[in-house]
Amino acid sequence: MDQTKRKDIDYTNDQTTKNKVNRPQIEQAIRLLLEAVGEDPTREGLLDTPKRVAKMYEEMFEGLHINPKEYFKTIFNEDHEELVFVKDISFYSMCEHHLVPFYGKAHVAYLPKDGKVTGLSKLARAVEATARRPQLQERITSTVVDAIMDMLAPHGAMVIVEAEHMCMTMRGVRKPGAMTMTTAARGVFETDSVRRNEVLTLMKTT
Numbered sequence: 001m002d003q004t005k006r007k008d009i010d011y012t013n014d015q016t017t018k019n020k021v022n023r024p025q026i027e028q029a030i031r032l033l034l035e036a037v038g039e040d041p042t043r044e045g046l047l048d049t050p051k052r053v054a055k056m057y058e059e060m061f062e063g064l065h066i067n068p069k070e071y072f073k074t075i076f077n078e079d080h081e082e083l084v085f086v087k088d089i090s091f092y093s094m095c096e097h098h099l100v101p102f103y104g105k106a107h108v109a110y111l112p113k114d115g116k117v118t119g120l121s122k123l124a125r126a127v128e129a130t131a132r133r134p135q136l137q138e139r140i141t142s143t144v145v146d147a148i149m150d151m152l153a154p155h156g157a158m159v160i161v162e163a164e165h166m167c168m169t170m171r172g173v174r175k176p177g178a179m180t181m182t183t184a185a186r187g188v189f190e191t192d193s194v195r196r197n198e199v200l201t202l203m204k205t206t
């Protein structure tokens, strides 16, 4: 296999590589948390829980060590200056206010310019890397759209995210089924309602 093609899964963000997940510290924190809520972390059923949670957090927050922009270094010189749209990209993220999940779908569109077309999977990988951190839905939306703008310099890009927040369903206001929609439009999608509506119409088609 051409190793240059594998670089997309190996890039790391300089700022975050220094702070890779500290599993022993997470384990200690989980033991303290269990104690604090009135549990006994030494009882059999909970003995391995701190270890499992540390491993789980490493997975759920792996996006902290990935710069989503790096995916868009994969560029094919293709003369296509019409819409590219990947919809229904499922994701799971963690609400940074409550550390409970929010999850849903992202829809990512861009209008390439000067032959700069990226791999379709890279759009989904950028969503995935951005979601796997303590997050806000708005920030996932704008981070992905701005990464595309910065790296591909297209005519425009648009991202729509729809998600259900567990912090609004299982606790607090308790409104299961409430869906939050966020959009971010740049370039032609900001200025041209025909272009924007093309994306919205395609989003609704099954």
Ligand SMILES: Nc1nc2c(ncn2[C@@H]2O[C@H](COP(=O)(O)OP(=O)(O)OP(=O)(O)O)[C@@H](O)[C@H]2O)c(=O)[nH]1
Residues within 6 Å of the ligand: 095, 096, 097, 135, 136, 137, 138, 165, 167, 168, 172, 173
């Ligand atoms: N804008 C935004 N808000 C979020 C997101 N996820 C959770 N929140 C909100 O963050 C807010 C935190 O509000 P606070 O009053 O500080 O915390 P709280 O007392 O737990 O709030 P309640 O959820 O209303 O019980 C809540 O309104 C959540 O719904 C998100 O992705 N974007």
Ligand SMILES: [Zn+2]
Residues within 6 Å of the ligand: 095, 096, 097, 098, 099, 100, 165, 167, 168
């Ligand atoms: Zn929350």
